[in-house]
Amino acid sequence: MTNKEKIVSFVKSTTFKRVTFFVGIILLIVTGLVAISPEPFLKFGYPGVFVMSAMGGTSLLLIPLASHFNIYLLAFAGASGMAINDSIAWIIGNSGKMIVKRPAKLKRIEHSIEKYGMIAIFFWSLIPFPYDIIGLVAGYAGLPYIRYVIPTFLGKFIRFILIGLGMLSFIY
Known part of the structure; x- marks a missing residue:
């Protein structure tokens, strides 16, 4: 079995689905807690x-933190993590086999x-919006990383x- 086949097999596995579901729920809970009370999260800077961005979507996480951090450094940290997170979809797509069916929209x-x-x-x-599909398609289409x-x-x-900036203008 090649590495590409191993990746596809792993992503299709029940274990992967369960782990990603569990991690997603945890991230959703943490994001909700940060939105309610961002002070404990501030120490992680x-x-x-x-x-958090590398592990999942953080658009909601950035909203309560915008008034506590430099907005440009916050955006840089969030975008860097999200780029790493979104790279996983590109790697899977680049493995040569689409994991999802290819309807007309795809x-x-x-x-x-x-x-x-x-x-x-x-x-x-x-x-x-769910950007992972873009990574899958870009990798599958052979777009260089x-x-x-x-x-x-x-x-x-x-x-x-x-x-x-929208959040800051809303607050101030």
């Missing part, structure tokens, strides 16, 4: 934001990635700055 995404490349990736990363991760990071960075 930017590295804490990075780690084929349209693949076509737009092939046509517009980094520009399409950048604009999709600005939008808060560097051409995937840079616009992913930049889009998340800009999105997090906008979220943070």
Whole structure:
């Protein structure tokens, strides 16, 4: 069994699904706790934001922290972690086998990635929606990793700055 086949097999396994579900629930609970009372999380600083971002979505996490941290460093930490998190989907897609079925919408995404490349990736990363599918398709379509991760990071960075500035303008 090749490494690519091992990755696909692992991602399809029940163990992977259970672990990711469990981790997702924990991250959701932690994000909710931070939203209610961010003070205990503040001691972890930017590295804490990075780690939480690398483990899962953090758009909601950044909102309560925006008034406690430098917004640009907060966005950098969050975007860096999210770029690492989103890279997992690219790796799985690049393994050569799609884990999900390819309906017409998926084929349209693949076509737009092939046509517009980094520009399409950048604009999709600005939008808060399940971005993993973009990583899967970009990897499957053979988009080089560097051409995937840079616009992913930049889009998340800009999105997090906008979220943070919006939150600050709401508070002050």
